[in-house]
Ligand SMILES: *[C@@H]1O[C@H](CO)[C@@H](O)[C@H](O)[C@H]1NC(C)=O
Ligand SMILES: *[C@@H]1O[C@H](CO)[C@@H](O)[C@H](O)[C@H]1NC(C)=O
Ligand SMILES: *[C@@H]1O[C@H](CO)[C@@H](O)[C@H](O)[C@H]1NC(C)=O
């Protein structure tokens with residue numbers, strides 16, 4: 307479904323009050339428990355630090371801030387991410403039910419892969435919050451993800467940051483959200499990390515997914531796109547500048563989700579990036595840095611063969 311809700315229903319919904327599941331200044335978790343914000347933040351920072359890639363741990367004070375530091379020295383992009391994502395989880399009703407393990411791996415992290423660590427929470431909040439405020443409180447995660455991407459209202463994160471166009475071949479020069487916004491263009495990786503960042507600002511679990519080589523042949527190129535957790539399962543599409551006219555419901559409407567690219571022999575490997583580096587499942591391969599095995603991943607090959615080999 308392209309449109310979120312009919313305008314009449316949307317206007318009526320604004321007056322519907324949705325009861326907050328938790329007392330003020332406590333964070334709701336998917337299991338119905340409520341945790342004081344300060345405890346949740348301490349836990350979130352500890353988890354980020356425990357799972358940060360080795361290259362980030364060389365910059366731990368830069369990323370996490372110096373406790374008690376003055377003139378802004380107590381801040382850092384990881385510290386801001388913990389504060390902002392827990393605040394979003396308390397504020398937006400669609401984020402209340404996200405369980406702690408999914409929140410940690412796919413909302414809390416300040417990065418998707420090895421892109422430059424930048425303060426995208428500060429940059430994107432201004433572009434995303436007006437979209438969220440215009441939505442009815444009962445909007446689903448899919449509704450919110452559609453609105454941010456520009457399907458369902460008159461605005462989008464792309465428009466609100468001044469416009470982002472697709473230009474092929476920009477990774478690794480331009481592939482973090484702040485660079486994408488500053489240049490006004492990116493290829494599939496930059497468009498994906500920017501859309502993931504915008505979803506995380508809204509409290510929505512999202513992750514980078516892709517193949518390092520179509521049909522296992524690096525000369526055939528690579529591709530990245532986005533998966534988001536809708537409350538039940540992972541759905542996929544692209545940030546709109548990289549793929550217009552796609553939906554969250556029909557896998558086959560993506561240009562790349564075709565039998566020719568996903569033969570049943572599984573020669574096209576697909577991985578999703580995550581932050582939890584202790585599950586020891588697999589590595590998210592970086593097409594732009596193949597010997598760098600620092601980004602944890604999940605093998606999604608079978609899921610995509612299942613979804614795309616009939617398209
Ligand atoms: C953390 O979030 C709170 C809102 O929950 C906000 O008032 C505060 O300024 C934020 N602190 C930092 C350091 O970003
Ligand atoms: C979109 O714009 C039209 C025309 O300006 C307006 O009537 C409508 O209310 C807007 N829709 C939303 C969802 O903001
Ligand atoms: C997998 O199947 C495709 C399409 O039939 C074929 O082109 C490719 O060579 C196969 N790869 C392997 C490793 O079997």
Ligand SMILES: *[C@@H]1O[C@H](CO)[C@@H](O)[C@H](O)[C@H]1NC(C)=O
Nearest residue numbers: 356582583584585586587588
């Ligand atoms: C993950 O695997 C590596 C390599 O086998 C091992 O050194 C490490 O201890 C494992 N981590 C955990 C948390 O099991």
